[in-house]
Amino acid sequence: MNRPASFAVNGLLLAAAAISVAPLLWMLSASLMPAGQSNVFPPPWVPAAPTLANYRELFARLGVGRYLANSLVVATAGTGLSLLFNVSAGYAFAKLAFAGRERIFQWLLAALVIPAQVAMLPLFLLLRALGLVNSYGGVIVPALASVFGIFLVRQYARSIPDEILEAARLEGAGEARVFVGIVLPLLKPILVTLAIFTFLNIWNDFMWPLIVLTDSRLQTLPVALSLLSREHVQDNELMMAGSVVTVLPPLLLFLGLQRYYIQGLLLGSVKG
Amino acid sequence: MRPNLAGWCFAGPALVVIAVFFMLPVAAAFVLSLTDFDIYAIADPANLRVVWLHNYVQLLRTALFWKALGNTLYFVVVGVPLSIVVSLATAVLLDSELARFKGAFRTALFAPVVTTVVAVAVVWRNLFHARYGWINYALGAVGIAPVDWLGNPHWSMPAIILFAVWKNFGINMIIFVAALQAIPRELYEAARIEGASATQQFRLVTLPLLGPTLLMVGIVTMAGYFQLFAEPYVMTQGGPLQSTVSALYLMYEQGFKWWSLGVASAVAFALFALMLASTALLLRATRARLAAWGG
Numbered sequence: 001m002n003r004p005a006s007f008a009v010n011g012l013l014l015a016a017a018a019i020s021v022a023p024l025l026w027m028l029s030a031s032l033m034p035a036g037q038s039n040v041f042p043p044p045w046v047p048a049a050p051t052l053a054n055y056r057e058l059f060a061r062l063g064v065g066r067y068l069a070n071s072l073v074v075a076t077a078g079t080g081l082s083l084l085f086n087v088s089a090g091y092a093f094a095k096l097a098f099a100g101r102e103r104i105f106q107w108l109l110a111a112l113v114i115p116a117q118v119a120m121l122p123l124f125l126l127l128r129a130l131g132l133v134n135s136y137g138g139v140i141v142p143a144l145a146s147v148f149g150i151f152l153v154r155q156y157a158r159s160i161p162d163e164i165l166e167a168a169r170l171e172g173a174g175e176a177r178v179f180v181g182i183v184l185p186l187l188k189p190i191l192v193t194l195a196i197f198t199f200l201n202i203w204n205d206f207m208w209p210l211i212v213l214t215d216s217r218l219q220t221l222p223v224a225l226s227l228l229s230r231e232h233v234q235d236n237e238l239m240m241a242g243s244v245v246t247v248l249p250p251l252l253l254f255l256g257l258q259r260y261y262i263q264g265l266l267l268g269s270v271k272g
Numbered sequence: 273m274r275p276n277l278a279g280w281c282f283a284g285p286a287l288v289v290i291a292v293f294f295m296l297p298v299a300a301a302f303v304l305s306l307t308d309f310d311i312y313a314i315a316d317p318a319n320l321r322v323v324w325l326h327n328y329v330q331l332l333r334t335a336l337f338w339k340a341l342g343n344t345l346y347f348v349v350v351g352v353p354l355s356i357v358v359s360l361a362t363a364v365l366l367d368s369e370l371a372r373f374k375g376a377f378r379t380a381l382f383a384p385v386v387t388t389v390v391a392v393a394v395v396w397r398n399l400f401h402a403r404y405g406w407i408n409y410a411l412g413a414v415g416i417a418p419v420d421w422l423g424n425p426h427w428s429m430p431a432i433i434l435f436a437v438w439k440n441f442g443i444n445m446i447i448f449v450a451a452l453q454a455i456p457r458e459l460y461e462a463a464r465i466e467g468a469s470a471t472q473q474f475r476l477v478t479l480p481l482l483g484p485t486l487l488m489v490g491i492v493t494m495a496g497y498f499q500l501f502a503e504p505y506v507m508t509q510g511g512p513l514q515s516t517v518s519a520l521y522l523m524y525e526q527g528f529k530w531w532s533l534g535v536a537s538a539v540a541f542a543l544f545a546l547m548l549a550s551t552a553l554l555l556r557a558t559r560a561r562l563a564a565w566g567g
Binding site for chain 1: 287
């Protein structure tokens with residue numbers, strides 16, 4: 001019907017999408033070039049003869065396999081543990097009456113204004129005293145429970161009808177049975193959402209792991225990549241390959257479970 | 273009694289974690305900022321002295337502290353509005369009835385958000401390369417002379433802002449799309465019948481109804497942008513000429529490079545105070561406008 005307008009809208013969208021994706025495609029393309037090929041003017045779009053040499057170098061000589069494993073362990077364990085803490089707390093704030101519930105929840109929301117970095121210096125000293133500096137545990141501990149996670153689960157759990165829970169209790173089910181047997185299955189979509197969020201947050205996190213992991217053998221991918229990229233400023237193709245390895249897992253996770261991710265984003269941005 | 277106990281059993285573990293690993297350290301950070309905690313105190317706590325506000329007074333006399341605050345404010349004041357404008361523009365395009373392939377466009381536009389900031393900062397460091405970078409190549413194609421993005425103190429912060437906008441605009445775009453979809457189409461229909469142009473429809477219908485969402489997005493985005501750290505750490509290491517040293521970058525260097533944890537804590541609280549003040553200012557400035565829109 002309105003052809004020029006339709007052309008403009010779709011043209012602008014195409015341009016914006018191209019700008020969004022182009023740096024990622026360039027990263028992939030340059031990572032397949034032999035050393036030095038990307039640093040010419042004008043830069044080539046695609047490698048003349050694609051090679052996996054950079055990836056081989058990363059894994060064989062720079063030990064990136066180890067960093068990848070570190071990131072996977074930290075993000076997976078952190079996600080599993082934080083689900084345990086956040087989901088049970090979110091359910092309690094939504095459905096279980098206990099003294100001071102509303103006031104504590106207000107405090108938690110108020111604490112959202114405090115930037116996490118304010119806590120980092122004493123947290124480092126605390127974990128040092130606990131012997132957790134330079135350990136997977138040290139990276140995970142601050143991510144174990146989050147106000148955002150509790151809030152997200154609470155928002156979702158509030159829609160569970162009280163009658164279902166009461167009926168189960170009348171039939172003699174204990175609170176643990178009610179939680180595992182009835183609540184958890186109903187919360188499944190939000191569990192997936194929260195799991196993706198937490199995994200991506202821990203995977204992509206930089207400042208805290210940089211502080212707490214001083215031993216290079218335990219470093220996560222982003223920390224290792226930031227240090228490698230300072231040493232290898234000239235080795236552009238190699239660093240692009242490192243970036244691909246770092247970005248690929250979160251990107252694939254998002255592409256696979258996009259629906260849950262976006263739903264969580266919207267649920268989390270609703271004012272309480 | 274039983275529901276009370278159950279509630280505490282379910283909520284308790286998370287609350288304990290937040291209390292011990294967040295609230296307690298925040299309180300400790302304030303105490304720390306009143307002491308001369310340094311590398312000697314790490315070795316032996318007996319070396320610790322309370323200096324009250326000395327760290328804060330000292331900071332106010334330090335040029336780099338003001339520079340870091342100034343750089344952070346520059347990033348926030350330019351970066352946040354630019355981010356929101358790009359988010360809103362792409363959201364309006366995505367929400368348009370004329371747009372095709374909405375799902376694919378949305379995915380492409382959102383992809384930078386889920387990437388690892390360190391990794392894409394490495395990529396953008398290359399894109400900004402003065403001689404071989406794609407950005408200067410593209411500028412050259414339209415006749416603009418090459419810019420030494422990351423090597424020139426006047427261009428380093430704009431470069432980081434461009435990168436941050438690219439990385440982050442997708443989050444707010446999604447939130448705006450949802451808010452736009454909640455606006456009844458009849459309102460646009462009515463405006464059109466009254467003879468309002470597309471621009472007028474946006475100004476008179478869309479913007480007022482987006483008001484609360486805009487404010488919420490503004491506050492959250494601002495809080496995030498105040499926490500600038502990884503971008504300068506990877507792309508410029510605070511340079512050139514300290515033009516990209518942010519407040520958190522200063523905190524990190526003071527705390528974990530020089531082990532002046534007392535001074536670093538004072539930096540953290542100064543940043544926190546600046547964030548609260550800016551949020552309060554934003555709320556004040558928008559309240560009148562929101563009231564006008566809402567009424």
